[in-house]
Amino acid sequence: MTQTNTAPQQSLTQKLANPTRFMQLSGTLMPWLAGAAVALILYALYLAFFVAPDDYQQGQTVKIMYIHVPAAWLGMMGYALIAISSFGYLVFRHPLADVSAKAAAPLGAAFTFLALATGSLWGKPMWGTYWVWDARLTSMLILLFLYFGLMALRSAIDDEALAGKLCAVLGLVGVTILPIIKFSVDWWNTLHQPASVIRLDGPTIHSDLLWPLLISAIGFSLLFFALHMQGMRNEILRRRLRALTMAEVDRARGVSAPAAAE
Amino acid sequence: MSAFWTLLKRDLLLQVREGGAVGTALGFYLIVVAMMPLGLGPDLNLLSRIAPGVLWIALLLAALLSLPRIFEADDEDGSLEVIATGDLPLELATAAKALAHWISTGIPLALLAPVLGLLLNLDIEAYPVLVATMLVGTPAISFLGLVGAALTLRARRGGLLLALLVLPLYIPTLIFGIAAISAATGGPSGFQASFLILGAISLFSLVIGPVAAAAAIRFQTQ
Numbered sequence: 001m002t003q004t005n006t007a008p009q010q011s012l013t014q015k016l017a018n019p020t021r022f023m024q025l026s027g028t029l030m031p032w033l034a035g036a037a038v039a040l041i042l043y044a045l046y047l048a049f050f051v052a053p054d055d056y057q058q059g060q061t062v063k064i065m066y067i068h069v070p071a072a073w074l075g076m077m078g079y080a081l082i083a084i085s086s087f088g089y090l091v092f093r094h095p096l097a098d099v100s101a102k103a104a105a106p107l108g109a110a111f112t113f114l115a116l117a118t119g120s121l122w123g124k125p126m127w128g129t130y131w132v133w134d135a136r137l138t139s140m141l142i143l144l145f146l147y148f149g150l151m152a153l154r155s156a157i158d159d160e161a162l163a164g165k166l167c168a169v170l171g172l173v174g175v176t177i178l179p180i181i182k183f184s185v186d187w188w189n190t191l192h193q194p195a196s197v198i199r200l201d202g203p204t205i206h207s208d209l210l211w212p213l214l215i216s217a218i219g220f221s222l223l224f225f226a227l228h229m230q231g232m233r234n235e236i237l238r239r240r241l242r243a244l245t246m247a248e249v250d251r252a253r254g255v256s257a258p259a260a261a262e
Numbered sequence: 263m264s265a266f267w268t269l270l271k272r273d274l275l276l277q278v279r280e281g282g283a284v285g286t287a288l289g290f291y292l293i294v295v296a297m298m299p300l301g302l303g304p305d306l307n308l309l310s311r312i313a314p315g316v317l318w319i320a321l322l323l324a325a326l327l328s329l330p331r332i333f334e335a336d337d338e339d340g341s342l343e344v345i346a347t348g349d350l351p352l353e354l355a356t357a358a359k360a361l362a363h364w365i366s367t368g369i370p371l372a373l374l375a376p377v378l379g380l381l382l383n384l385d386i387e388a389y390p391v392l393v394a395t396m397l398v399g400t401p402a403i404s405f406l407g408l409v410g411a412a413l414t415l416r417a418r419r420g421g422l423l424l425a426l427l428v429l430p431l432y433i434p435t436l437i438f439g440i441a442a443i444s445a446a447t448g449g450p451s452g453f454q455a456s457f458l459i460l461g462a463i464s465l466f467s468l469v470i471g472p473v474a475a476a477a478a479i480r481f482q483t484q
Binding site for chain 2: 006129145149152153156159160162165166168172173176177180181188
């Protein structure tokens with residue numbers, strides 16, 4: 001908060017520690033980001049439905065992949081974002097890191113849920129069942145539980161500053177344990193059933209299918225960042241509003257009952 | 263270091279003198295396992311096949327029930343603040359508390375498991391393995407649960423929240439605990455590998471648990 005405008009040695013993250021500067025920058029960036037996301041997703045959907053061929057085995061259902069795969073990637077990236085933000089908040093006390101972690105949690109949960117939902121819709125015609133206890137499905141489900149835990153902890157603590165710190169601790173614990181959970185679920189899966197049904201990650205995916213997927217992935221990533229940035233902006237505004245309200249309450253109390261004000 | 267042992271001794275003494283807590287966990291363990299045949303039918307073949315899973319899951323739930331007590335009483339009477347500002351590093355203090363929880367809850371639950379295995383027609387040969395895996399796996403339950411207990415100390419509906427936070431962290435322990443037992447009773451995987459990984463998970467939680475819990479307590483007692 002003690003920064004001046006003439007400080008060329010500051011890095012970008014340091015500059016963005018000023019919420020006003022962040023609001024200005026994100027405000028100008030926002031329309032471009034959102035516009036690019038919409039354009040790319042529309043283009044990817046056009047490619048997926050009108051250009052890319054059907055899979056010879058999966059038929060039409062392969063088109064679910066263009067939403068499912070980016071959603072799964074972003075569901076995982078959301079947790080990585082939370083972990084980085086938590087680290088930034090606990091170690092560097094970056095004022096926007098907590099805002100970022102808070103905004104990322106529901107987004108990551110939404111994309112994880114989207115991946116699970118589209119996956120099970122794809123599973124019904126392909127495997128004949130909506131749910132299989134496959135290692136990857138199980139891992140995604142557990143990731144969703146971790147998101148739920150983070151959001152529940154934040155909503156259960158009244159003191160916002162404390163809630164942010166505790167969520168940061170939980171986020172870091174979660175990210176250290178996630179690889180172990182992933183590893184153990186893989187082990188458990190091979191123990192119980194040979195991974196024969198689900199071999200979507202075949203060695204090659206034809207470039208006719210790959211290009212729309214990559215464009216779709218970039219489009220959804222931009223969408224994620226646009227939503228995340230908007231979520232951060234909303235949170236900053238909400239905190240400002242709250243601070244103003246509290247100041248107003250204090251002032252009103254000071255006028256009406258000066259004896260009560262300390 | 264003597265402060266560590268003093269704290270450990272105090273917590274264990276409190277558990278014994280207060281009574282009730284350990285007994286409740288054991289009673290809960292018993293009743294959950296006894297409900298299983300009632301829900302699944304009395305088929306002994308089925309029960310002996312699912313016995314390791316039932317015993318482990320019921321143990322997790324029983325241990326979960328006793329987790330809020332790790333910090334609750336100390337927080338209410340203010341001794342947690344004294345501990346937090348004392349000479350002993352808070353990481354060691356929380357470790358002592360988790361250790362006390364393991365000795366007073368984890369070990370009794372693990373020792374009760376074979377008796378309950380009898381109810382579920384578990385293969386007699388699996389009993390030593392069952393107790394061994396539970397003794398090696400339960401430290402992870404206490405030390406990871408410590409984090410949940412510390413995080414939900416001041417939260418509303420802390421107990422419910424604790425279950426949501428902590429149960430996903432228990433998944434590796436559950437998986438390798440069951441893998442080790444089923445390996446000993448003729449399952450597909452090697453016993454040694456699962457058992458060693460189970461120990462590794464416990465050692466890992468021994469490190470991460472007290473550090474994270476201490477950070478959480480520090481934020482809340484400031």
